[in-house]
Amino acid sequence: MASLAVxxxxxxxxxxxxxxxxxxxxxxxxxxxxxxxxxxxxxxxNVIDNSxxxxxxxxxxxxxxxxxxxxxxxxxxHVRAIPGVAEAQKYILRFGQWKRPDGGNTSCEIIGFDPDxxxxxxxxxxxGDVRSLKLxxxxxxxxxxxxxxxxxxxxxTVEIHDVRARVVGFTDGVRTFTTSPxxxxxxxxxxxxxxxxxxxxxxxxxxxxxxxxxxxxREQILTSIPGVDAWPKARFSSMTTRYWMFGTGAGVTVILAxxxxxxxxxxxxxxxxxxxxxxxxxxxxxxxAMGASNGYIYRIIMxxxxxxxxxxxxxxxxxxxxxxxxxxxxxxxxxxPIPVRAALFGLTLAMCLSAAMVSINKVTKIDPALVFKG
Amino acid sequence: xxxxxxxxxxxxxxxxxxxxxxxxxxxxxxxHAGEVTLxxxxxxxxxxxxxxxxxxxxxxxxxxxxxxxxxxxxxxERELPAVRLNHIGFVFQGFNLFPxxxxxxxxxxxxxxxxxxxxxxxxxxxxxxxAVGLSEKSAAFPADLSGGQKQRVxxxxxxxxxxxxxxxxxxxxxxxxxxxxTVLDMLRRLAxxxxxxxxxxxxxxxxxxxxxxxxxxxDGRIGEDIRGNELRALEGAxx
Numbered sequence: 001m002a003s004l005a006v007x008x009x010x011x012x013x014x015x016x017x018x019x020x021x022x023x024x025x026x027x028x029x030x031x032x033x034x035x036x037x038x039x040x041x042x043x044x045x046n047v048i049d050n051s052x053x054x055x056x057x058x059x060x061x062x063x064x065x066x067x068x069x070x071x072x073x074x075x076x077x078h079v080r081a082i083p084g085v086a087e088a089q090k091y092i093l094r095f096g097q098w099k100r101p102d103g104g105n106t107s108c109e110i111i112g113f114d115p116d117x118x119x120x121x122x123x124x125x126x127x128g129d130v131r132s133l134k135l136x137x138x139x140x141x142x143x144x145x146x147x148x149x150x151x152x153x154x155x156x157t158v159e160i161h162d163v164r165a166r167v168v169g170f171t172d173g174v175r176t177f178t179t180s181p182x183x184x185x186x187x188x189x190x191x192x193x194x195x196x197x198x199x200x201x202x203x204x205x206x207x208x209x210x211x212x213x214x215x216x217x218r219e220q221i222l223t224s225i226p227g228v229d230a231w232p233k234a235r236f237s238s239m240t241t242r243y244w245m246f247g248t249g250a251g252v253t254v255i256l257a258x259x260x261x262x263x264x265x266x267x268x269x270x271x272x273x274x275x276x277x278x279x280x281x282x283x284x285x286x287x288x289a290m291g292a293s294n295g296y297i298y299r300i301i302m303x304x305x306x307x308x309x310x311x312x313x314x315x316x317x318x319x320x321x322x323x324x325x326x327x328x329x330x331x332x333x334x335x336x337p338i339p340v341r342a343a344l345f346g347l348t349l350a351m352c353l354s355a356a357m358v359s360i361n362k363v364t365k366i367d368p369a370l371v372f373k374g
Numbered sequence: 375x376x377x378x379x380x381x382x383x384x385x386x387x388x389x390x391x392x393x394x395x396x397x398x399x400x401x402x403x404x405x406h407a408g409e410v411t412l413x414x415x416x417x418x419x420x421x422x423x424x425x426x427x428x429x430x431x432x433x434x435x436x437x438x439x440x441x442x443x444x445x446x447x448x449x450x451e452r453e454l455p456a457v458r459l460n461h462i463g464f465v466f467q468g469f470n471l472f473p474x475x476x477x478x479x480x481x482x483x484x485x486x487x488x489x490x491x492x493x494x495x496x497x498x499x500x501x502x503x504x505a506v507g508l509s510e511k512s513a514a515f516p517a518d519l520s521g522g523q524k525q526r527v528x529x530x531x532x533x534x535x536x537x538x539x540x541x542x543x544x545x546x547x548x549x550x551x552x553x554x555x556t557v558l559d560m561l562r563r564l565a566x567x568x569x570x571x572x573x574x575x576x577x578x579x580x581x582x583x584x585x586x587x588x589x590x591x592x593d594g595r596i597g598e599d600i601r602g603n604e605l606r607a608l609e610g611a612x613x
Contacts, residue, residue: 004472004483011474286470289431291459291535292487293452371431371470372422372543372575 005303008280015279020312022272026265027316027348028323032334033261034344035324039333040254044177044244045237047093047111050123054214056236057088057204057221058229064240065093066109066178068202075225079204082220084212089114090187090201094194095180099159100150107180108149110160112190119205122184128154128169133186140169144329145181160193175333177244206230262347269312269348270355273305277359284363285371298360305356306349313348317341377404377440378461378539378571379428384437386423386594397423398434399594407538407571410562410584414576415591421575422543424591428573429462429541430454442538459487463532465561467544469524471516477503477527478512484534502530506560522553529560540564542574546581558584 009016042049048056048065057079059069079088092112099105113120115133122130122140132138139160141149151158157166160183176182183193191198206221208214214232221230231239245251277284284297317336324334386398397420405411405428413421426432427439430446431454439446442461446454464470471480481499485491490498503509506526516524525545532540542561546554562584565572574581582588590598 003479004475007474007479008472282470283472286464286466286472287483287487288455289429289458289464289470290484290487290531291455291457291462293455296487371464371466372426 023312031320035334053205055206086209126172132168273355309352379405465542
């Protein structure tokens, strides 16, 4: 009987509040932990993912983007000569030293790219123009790190590696996993900021012509150009992510937190749903005495669990979304894409129904004397 | 009169760790239609165990129980709810109403178990509440009813499935004298006028005058089985 399930649930407002609080807490906890995990994961490889390149050419043995090794830019011309290559550009990502206007220093990640190409440049630009980077000594940084970099507005001048740098634009939400802010500049500027020779690059970004076989281009690069590796964007992205998430303690910590969040969430939901069912154990005993089949009682318990899950998830995901929204301007990014939200709903439902199953197990073993006690 | 419930050589043993205790020992008893049978005895004598087994809620250790002519001890667990639903109505000491449902909805719940729903369920529930004199309280929640009114709703609910057997556990224990008499009157009428078999577990001497028979249980065994003139002589006396 649908109404008994729902009415029982809403009859005791305090119990309902406790149950929903438990579920909401769990949903928020799990959502935030998973969101943080996704945020970290995405941040580790966002430079690669937003590069618009099909292939990344690196020096031999480079395992992830932050450890690129300089090589001769002559290899660029070899790559451009390979059939199927529509565009190839030099690209730099190197750590550098940023001297703030107040004289303090902080590390940064210098990204050098060709401002005339759509590969490797900044995204989420909120102020300024990428073409401004064609001018000497110009950079674009992210507002998230403006305070850290000591800049507040376009036009301010700092020094990178003792070379002048003028801020000509800001991005909004371009994060770094290494805590060193990303500084976008032209390839030529980057060579100086990073202390590279004029004939050196760190990566080559390659775009295949429409219809060209990227894997074949990759094979040709590997066979015809010595001393380099070539990785499809997705592969290089996953290599970088895997390094940061699994090769360092940072990622493992985030993963452990997400798993712990999940476990705590499951336990809290299980406990609250179980307690809510146990509160009505005498009523279920009465129903059994009245001739209700186990299936009838199961359906009531399952319906209560489902309603609790739906309400708890609904409120929980709103709270988690607010947390994710406010994290846009914080140090840690919480990502809650639609598939994650959908999966979380399924998870919440599964947690509630699993907890209800434990209760059902208890209900099937009700002491018959229970219904006869005054 | 035929036996609505036939109990034969019934034994129930509860395991208590390595030891065990015998709650019922070789109990044989018939509960007849059209008759009010009181099951009396001190606490722990086995009354509740007996009514639980007769109500197909609890399984005996040995012996047989026939409900409406059907042997139930050998039935698989999944078939017992149907026996209870179709043949037995329970009235409990603590009323066991669903606090989240109104009086009418409590009765409709019993009808829902028999797949009677919607307008037909509402009509029948109103009729049953009217029969126990509570039509004006149909929208009231249990918390807003007196003890006597709750028990009358419970009786209406027990009757919803039109059972031929009513098993009542201390139905007047939580009621004042007037309410207790009203409830017993109703149970009596169910036996006398509608031919139902009514078995009442009770300590309440006030119930004697409503009984056709008193079965006294002591230490899990039938002590006395009193009927007729012998019973009339007991009315008003302690047993």
